[in-house]
Amino acid sequence: MGYYKSRGLRGSAFEELINLTNDKYKEQGLACIEKIPTPVKVTKINNEKRLIEEGYFEKKSSVDYIGLVQGYAVCFDAKETALDNFPLKNIHEHQLKFMQAFVTQGGKAFILVHFTKKDEMFLLPSELLFNYYEMSKNGGAKSIPYSAFNPMLRIYRKSGYYVHYLEALGTYLESFSTVRMI
Amino acid sequence: MGYYKSRGLRGSAFEELINLTNDKYKEQGLACIEKIPTPVKVTKINNEKRLIEEGYFEKKSSVDYIGLVQGYAVCFDAKETALDNFPLKNIHEHQLKFMQAFVTQGGKAFILVHFTKKDEMFLLPSELLFNYYEMSKNGGAKSIPYSAFNPMLRIYRKSGYYVHYLEALGTYLESFSTVRMI
Numbered sequence: 001m002g003y004y005k006s007r008g009l010r011g012s013a014f015e016e017l018i019n020l021t022n023d024k025y026k027e028q029g030l031a032c033i034e035k036i037p038t039p040v041k042v043t044k045i046n047n048e049k050r051l052i053e054e055g056y057f058e059k060k061s062s063v064d065y066i067g068l069v070q071g072y073a074v075c076f077d078a079k080e081t082a083l084d085n086f087p088l089k090n091i092h093e094h095q096l097k098f099m100q101a102f103v104t105q106g107g108k109a110f111i112l113v114h115f116t117k118k119d120e121m122f123l124l125p126s127e128l129l130f131n132y133y134e135m136s137k138n139g140g141a142k143s144i145p146y147s148a149f150n151p152m153l154r155i156y157r158k159s160g161y162y163v164h165y166l167e168a169l170g171t172y173l174e175s176f177s178t179v180r181m182i
Numbered sequence: 183m184g185y186y187k188s189r190g191l192r193g194s195a196f197e198e199l200i201n202l203t204n205d206k207y208k209e210q211g212l213a214c215i216e217k218i219p220t221p222v223k224v225t226k227i228n229n230e231k232r233l234i235e236e237g238y239f240e241k242k243s244s245v246d247y248i249g250l251v252q253g254y255a256v257c258f259d260a261k262e263t264a265l266d267n268f269p270l271k272n273i274h275e276h277q278l279k280f281m282q283a284f285v286t287q288g289g290k291a292f293i294l295v296h297f298t299k300k301d302e303m304f305l306l307p308s309e310l311l312f313n314y315y316e317m318s319k320n321g322g323a324k325s326i327p328y329s330a331f332n333p334m335l336r337i338y339r340k341s342g343y344y345v346h347y348l349e350a351l352g353t354y355l356e357s358f359s360t361v362r363m364i
Contacts, residue, residue, distance in 0.1 A: 032283040034244050037221035040234065052222065052237040062216045066248050071288035073255035101214040106253035 014080050014114050015064070017162035022065070024160055031166065033067035033074070036060065062098040063109070069166065072173060073107035075099065080114040085143040086124070088136050096133060099126050108173065112155065112165055115146065121155035123168040196262050196296050197246070199344035204247070206342055213348065215249030215256070218242065244280040245291070251348065254355060255289035257281065262296040267325040268306070270318050278315060281308050290355065294337065294347055297328065303337035305350040 015035075025031040044054035066075040075098070079090045091111070099109035109126035124144070132144045152171050158164040197217075207213040226236035248257040257280070261272045273293070281291035291308035306326070314326045334353050340346040 026283055029283075029286060032280070032287045032289070034218065034248060034280075036216065037219050039219035040222040040224075040237070042222075050238060052234065052239070055222070055234040055237065056232060057234070066216060068255050068284055068287035068289045073250050073289070098214070098216075101208055101211075102250060104211060105214045105250035107214070107250045107255070 014112075014163070015078050018065070018078050018112065018165075021161050021163045021165070022067075025166065031067060031069040033065050033069075035065055036062060059094070061094055063095055069169060072169075073102075073105075074109070074169070075102050075107060076110045076112055078112045078114075080116050082116050083143070084115075084117070085145050086113055086149075087143045088133055089142065091129065091133070096130070100130070108169075110169075110172065112163065113149070118146075121163060121165075122149040123153040123155060123165055123172055124149065125153070125172055196294075196345070197260050200247070200260050200294065200347075203343050203345045203347070204249075207348065213249060213251040215247050215251075217247055218244060241276070243276055245277055251351060254351075255284075255287075256291070256351070257284050257289060258292045258294055260294045260296075262298050264298050265325070266297075266299070267327045268295055268331075269325045270315055271324065273311065273315070278312070282312070290351075292351075292354065294345065295331070300328075303345060303347075304331040305335040305337060305347055305354055306331065307335070307354055 019035060022031065022033045022035070025033065038060050039058040040052070040055045041058050042052050042055040045051070046053050063075045063077045065077070068074070077091070077095060079086070081087065081090065102109050103126060111124040111126075111129060112121060113124050114121045128144070128148065132140070132148075136142050153168045155163055155165045155168050201217060204213065204215045204217070207215065220242050221240045222234070222237045223240050224234050224237040227233070228235050245257045245259045247259070250256070259273070259277060261268070263269065263272065284291050285308060293306040293308075293311060294303065295306050296303050310326070310330065314322070314330075318324050335350045337345055337347045337350050
């Protein structure tokens with residue numbers, strides 16, 4: 001099975017639930033989050049039919065989601081793992097770099113992680129991700145163990161909010177906040 | 183000439199200069215701005231070659247650019263006009279709605295406008311855009327006159343920064359600011 005299909009199958013259900021949640025957040029005025037599509041390089045186009053006849057997916061330079069939550073700028077990725085840990089190879093170096101640049105500018109970056117076997121979801125702060133990434137480069141473990149995920153940052157489903165991450169985000173912001181509404 | 187080509191020709195040079203400017207801003211740690219690609223709906227794919235064989239452009243639900251500038255969340259679109267005014271039909275209703283949602287969450291939204299005949303660029307605040315849009319719906323003019331563009335928000339080129347909008351943005355933020363670093 002090829003690249004696109006396997007990608008599609010891997011990420012889509014979780015992402016779709018996040019998209020539905022974001023739609024509801026927007027509807028309720030709770031957040032304004034945009035899903036960044038994977039860019040397509042078009043190499044052949046039928047202008048009359050407005051149809052792309054040839055193209056390919058380009059590497060995304062950033063993360064999956066970016067936006068604003070009540071004055072807080074956030075960006076995040078959504079990842080699933082069938083293991084009992086979170087393999088760092090799930091996050092690409094250009095995504096880490098983007099998150100670091102975003103944090104430097106005063107934003108908050110994180111990963112929404114779904115452990116599919118347990119069916120548990122967590123918010124993984126970028127600070128923790130950066131630490132584990134650095135350690136892995138210096139010979140440390142190549143994954144983040146389940147035990148490192150903070151139960152306070154666990155994400156639950158709630159009446160129509162399939163991945164209701166705003167509660168966990170609130171907890172995260174309280175402990176690490178740098179940007180505030182005035 | 184069809185949709186894609188004409189779109190490409192219309193927006194590309196100005197957008198390309200903005201992209202180069204954003205790259206330099208990121209390099210210098212001045213801003214972290216992401217260009218949101220137009221989403222493509224793929225209807226046929228060759229998995230072995232990783233090649234899209236059929237697809238079409240979907241309508242973008244938001245704006246062209248989104249990101250962070252030193253603690254300020256911003257989103258903006260880039261538009262060119264060959265006229266002596268800025269026709270409101272250049273901005274679609276779903277873009278206005280996105281900008282309004284973004285502003286409600288504490289962000290700043292604006293348009294970078296290039297008057298091609300004069301070769302002058304301006305930052306157009308969303309507040310002004312919203313006002314003109316409302317007026318147009320109530321029988322007012324269908325465009326924003328050149329005279330309504332604030333000379334204080336004019337954008338200049340500067341050594342490698344082809345569309346150096348951060349200065350105009352600074353002026354804009356000083357006069358309308360609602361979100362600040364602490």
